[in-house]
Amino acid sequence: MPEPNETNGGRNTWPIQISVNGIRVARNVEPRMLLIDFLRTQAQLSGPRIGCEEGACGACTVELNGCTIKSCLTLAVQADGGSVTTIEGVAENDTLSKVQKAFVECHAVQCGYCTSGMIMSARAFLDSVGSADFSDDDVRQALSGNYCRCTGYNNIIQAVKVAAGKETAPAHLDADSTPDDSWIGQPVVRREDSRLVRGGGRYTDNYGGAEDLHLVIVRSQRAHAKIKAIDTTAAKAAPGVALVLTGKEALAHWQPIAPTTDMLDLNLPRKHAIAHDKVIYYGEPVAIVVATDPYLAEDAAQLVVVDYEDLPVNTDIRTAVDVAADNSGLLYPQWGSNVQFESPFEIGDVDAKFAAADLVVDEEIVSHRIGAMPMETRMVHADFDRADQRLVIRASTQVPHQMRMYMSKVFGIPETHIQVVVGDVGGGFGAKLSVDTELIPALAAILLGRPVKWFESRSEWMFAGPAARDYKIRARAAFDSNGKLLACESDVLADMGCDGAERGAGLGMPLNGAIYMVGAYLVDTYRSRVRCVVTNKPPYNAYRGYGKDLANFMIERVLDQAADRLEIDPVEIRRTNLLTNYPHHLCTGPIIENGSLREALDKIVDAMDLDELRREQANALQTGRYIGICVVPYIEPSGGAFPGSAFQNYESVTVRVAADGSVLVMTGIQNIGQGIETAYAQVTADLLGCHMSDVSVVWGDTTAIPFGSGTFSSRGAMYAVGAIVDAAEKIKTRLLLGAAVLLECSVEELEIKNSVVKSNKSDSSCTLAELAFACYVQPGAEIILNNADAPLLEAHGTYRHPQVNWKFDEKGRAQFYPSHPGGAAAAMVEVDPETGRVDVLKIWMVADHGVILNPLILSGQTKGGVVQQIGATIYESFEYDTDGIPYARTMKDYGMPTVWAAPPIHLEHLVTKSPATSVGAKGGGEDGCIATTTVLMGAVEDALRPFGVKVMDGQLTPARIRALVADAQAE
């Protein structure tokens, strides 16, 4: 029997050798080392990735001895003597394989974090089917072990079919081609994909080395308790441990978490990132352990003993809101209540309108707690140079500059001495907008003067990661007998968990919901009340949709009830009330600049062939099948800018034409998978007249990019693009002036196209590279750019949206969202009344985002959002027992949507040019997450109409649907 080696540390190790992509890697490893760790740390690969710890996500998929496996559910010793192929071994001689190429051409990649594993599974499937025919379900069967959070899977299924030669790729253009007219609007394949399909990418976990220390957070095992004592003796004595620190010990070294939002009279917890006196949710950090490797750090973390004194736990918002001022159930006694923020609003004579109405609809609506769940958790690599007093942070965040600002506030280090570097981010969706837990590894690095890495485990995210939704609502509306909407009212209780403003940026979601409940409709009488209430659950952060989902289902569910009770066709009641003229001033403040809501509704009804679907539905019912349909309009306020926060109403870029004619665009917008490297290059190429392939986009490094608020609220297509326009115009003026000198002609006769400057009067021309070199070097700027406003080919551009208005009027109204894309959405579902299962048969969307920069990218984001919200509605849920302990410990428990959850999605666009941006784009990317829950609720209700059930709970799980049916049958 083979025997282990003994090492001097007392850890037994085994000699193993594995052939990795044809290269023999021999090491002595501990038997507990996972194959994924071997591949990443010993074979130095970055393609196989860690997205979970239960073997569910498949980001770690590799081939072992010819079979795909999950390298995070395999010990390295089990692969001894074997042969492993990873994504890095798939391309031959640097030429992309068919499947890699198809992933690029079909836009089957967004953040790219899952892509390595997904391609390995797709490749294995294609190998196994050979030339045989296969169905979409065969592809689903093959890919069900690989989660993707961004794409909504449809494009991935298409890519597999394209790779097999069963389909041709959708129309697309490469960045090095030459379009006839403009780059804007072209389906250019993404430039970032070339590295992402090869297993490349600049994710935070790809950085660091053997000198790193690894940090593990000891987390609270109670949801609400005083910390009486923490014993760290055993942990400190454990092998490899460099630091053990409790919240109390950390107090002297930092300030409380810097709030993401601090405005009006909202209550802030003012807590430190590690609890020192009491814990307020299960999973809150109470201590940290830093050790030489992650295995040893976890071993030592288990040895930390915490003594708690239990306090009453609030998990129910209706109880939490009524907790008295002197009660120990208050999370923050200094507030005197559990209400973090309360926002009342009233306009018009609401009571009179309700009293005079022919019909009043009055519904209690519930929306459960879910979360963004990006494939990459949060992570930080922090290094502190004591001699230089400089802090360098690599992190997975949407807001690099905000992170620098908040690190500075918490540690008292000048911002000039902090560098935040963010590469690729494996999905954000709003969940990476705050800076709370990220402070902890920074503290450890400062205290130790050594690099420290924290890679949040998926179970940490499950226990303590940011959540969203979680509303209990009373929505009322008054109608006349024709279905005309007379007045509305909403009363929203929003469960912030322990906080929605300091540790997370979620508090604005319910406020948005209330503001935009009346958004798409002609109604001027409205009352709302929002109460943001804290409970003993993890923090509340932004999530795609940001309350516009709430706005949508509040009004649309009520409209469906009204249609039902007044016996009006549900589409007609929308037509009766939809706003007609633009700009439209909402009674809650915002101005809807323009749009095409009525056209979108007509178009979606046509696209669905609604009458035919109604006939199919009736026929199906004859055979005992319950099919339901729902259609609603929606609006997607975007580009939000908020006072009292770093989510500001501007963005800036720097554009530089280098001496070789290449163009660098430096932006504060962070790449989180939304394709900015491609879209911004398209815009820049059009504006400067250069080849798109000459443009590179740089983001994420606070020492290299101009200040920016970061990525949130679908703002890039307006703010970054607006800033590019500003900078590019300045540079173009200089280029033309310079070319006129160089070519000895007038500026007016020159044009720049395809990186060539030409006179339209003579044959004179030069390339952009020749012109740039002339400006920089030969003969130089004093001659070539002598007449220009500045002697360099670099300019800073800014954009400030004219439609943001922070001047609150006497009614407390303002405008935070300057832009209003919108459209219509529809769903068809089938419900099994016996089991409660909901199958989504098809989703339709007609969307208007203004001018489209890149239809591939925009459609990809919309479809991805749809499937996210299908997940959030039917499968996903954060649930807690009465002690505040979460049920879900894994992504699988939680209910991440797999490829099986993705129905066919029919998507069309309308284009109403934005009046406020010169390119005409309005922003997009969130709309799939706005109306999908609404149409699913409506469609399930429609399917179960024979039972007479109402669907007012947005959680469409089998147990809940079955209960609705059973209750209806019992009556």
Place this chain on the structure above:
Amino acid sequence: MRPGPFQYSKPETLEQALDAVLNGAVPLAGGQSLIQAMRLRFTEPTSIVDLNSIADLSDEINCEPGVVTIGALTTHRQLAEHSTVRDEFPWLAKAATELGDVQVRNRGTVLGNVCWADPRANMAVALLASDAVINTGSASTDGKIEQIPIVDFFAGFRRTVLNARLAISIELVRESNTVGSYIEFSRQRQDLALCNVCVVHRNSGTAVAVGGIDQRPIRLSQLEPVLRDQGLSNNLLTTRIKQTIAESRLDPIDDQYGSPDFKQHLAATLIERAIEKCIDGGDHA
């Protein structure tokens, strides 16, 4: 998270493996459940014995007249693709196909799934209705094979009666005129089953196994004589199934996916559907 430390051995003989198990080592075959639990540190074995180099343990499915033997190292994929299994035990092939995902089926073993003894484990439920027999060995009996009928195998939530014995193969009786149906209900296809059932109908009688309503996968032994005596097409079937479940002394699983009542309702619905499927000729692989 990552596994805690453990002693690891990779013996080449069954005898060595049995010794290790007797000394408390946890056997590792595919590890698709074990390593997950170790990563989450739900389970922290001090010693692991890797079965993959043992000449006497096989990944083969051995077909002899009257009996099919599934080896200790047979993967779900091997089972799902095996022609005899597909012909004669198609409900097992279906249960294996619907388990986990491609990667897990490539590596996870059928016997491991049974020994993990999750109450919703596909193979546990499907084999329970198939009257499988688990062959075990123990160093304390000098490796003599001891056969445990699968109905006696499950001791509690993810617990078996194995104790210091090692499960080394599964035996299935081949019987003509057998039909069966495996049906699982999960939120999404191939997800963790909330409830799964398997009905196997032979000349000698009908077996009904259910997972998800108790801490163990269970047989509905009170229902089986009814099906034997009154046949599968039975007017009172719905009532009898519900009644049997209601009268069973169950120890439900607490999770976020539904009340015990809901899961019992699901079980009754699925059993009825599986019986209908059997009347209709059963599963076809």
